[in-house]
Amino acid sequence: MVNRQKYYNYISDRIEILSSKIKLNGKLNLLDLNIHSETLYRDLLNILYNYNLQPSNIGKANAEAIDLIDVEQKIVVQVSSTATKAKINDTLKKEKIKGLSESGYNIRFIFIANEAKNLRGKSYTNEYNISFDSNYDILDKSTILEAILQLPIDRITAVYDLIQKEFGEKPNTLKLSSNLAIIVNFLSKENLYDVSNIIQLNDYGIEEKIIFNDLSDIKESTFDEYxxxxxxxxxxxGEFIREGTNKTLSVFRKITSFYEKEIPNRELTNVEKFFNIIGKVEEHVLKSDLIREIPEEEIDMCIRIIVVDAFVRCKIFKNPRGYSHVVT
Known part of the structure; x- marks a missing residue:
């Protein structure tokens, strides 16, 4: 659910920004953005409803009454920034609508600036009887966002990618280079059922550190488990170190930095601080596109393994005198 919320928030913010710009430009009689928005909404509707909409005016000076057409599914769409009953009635009485009605087309309106909820459910002058249901066929940014929120994760990701490309934003470097995400990705590919070659750790020393830091309540459920x-x-x-990369060092430093931010908070128990570190590592890792295809439960498991390992290696929490993480 974390990725879904992240993608939806990004999409809704950009659609809201676009809507505001269209309204502002309209007051200044600047309409270029409307033309570009038509293309964006064409691609967006194609993802949302599995349409194959194309511009209706290809090869023509103008296609009266409609902007987009799906010939196979017999859908036509008018894209407009003017959300009024008069706008819909004016469109429905165009001569072009007669031929579309006779050919069995359904017409839909999408208003890209103002909301159109006051237009839904009302009666319109549909003299050519083209297929049109005002409860269903009048769309605006709110209905579009509601439809996006209900999409399966693969399609909401497709919408996210579309919006990001249209707005021309540069990729976040974190998304491309998070070493913690790289470690999670590698760890997720391992067979974690097979621990036949388990390295024997100094269990006495680990338990002493757990007690020293008041973490005994999660010894069995967390430390023994991972x-x-x-x-x-x-x-x-070890493989990264042999390759001469700094991935391992940077991972340890990052986890340590999360721990250091927890130290000053005297109101939290060490158990709470430990789980806060896990949460911060997860928040950091989820910003990377590298782990997009990994189920969230596996991501959580891998992060717990990494954080417990950092505890064992003395990267987080205080060490009792003489404690070392060396193996037996």
Whole structure:
């Protein structure tokens, strides 16, 4: 659900910005943005409703009454910034509508600036009886966003990609280069059922550190559960070190930085601080497109393995005197 919310928030913000700009430009009689928006909404409707809309005026000076057409599904769409009953009635009485009605087309209106909820459910002068239901066929930014929110994750991702490309924003460098996300990605591909080559850790030393930091309440559910993957993660880190990269070091430094931000908060228990670190690592990792295809439950599991491992390696929380994370 985290990715869905992130994508939806981004999409809704941009559509709202676009709507505001269209209204402002309209007051100044600047209509270029309306033309570009028609293309955006064509692609957006195609994703939302599985249409194959194309501009209706290809090869023509102008296609009266309609902007977009799907010949196969017999859908025509008028894209407009003017959300009035008169606008709909004027369109429905155009001569072009007669031929479309006779050919079995359905007409839909999408208003890209103002909301059109006051237009839905009303009667209109549909003298050519083209297929048109004012409850269903009048769209605006609110109905579009509602439809987006109901999409499966793969299609809401497609909408997100479309909006991002249309707005021309540069990719966030974090999305391309989060080393923590790279480690999660590698760890997710490992067979975590197979711990036959488990590295024996100094369990006495780990337990001493757990007690020293008042983390005993989560010893069995968290530390005992995830420390067994030390060897798998150690191999991944070792491969990066042999390649001469700084991924391992940067991962440790990042987790340590999350821990350091928790230290000053005297009102929280160390158990709460530990889970806050997990939450911050997860928030950081989820910003990376690298893990888009990994189920959220696997991401959470991998992050817990990484944070427990950082505890064992003395990267977070205080160490009892003489504690070392060396293996047996």
């Amino acid at each position: 420390k067994i993957y030390y060897g798998i993660l150690d191999r991944i880190y």
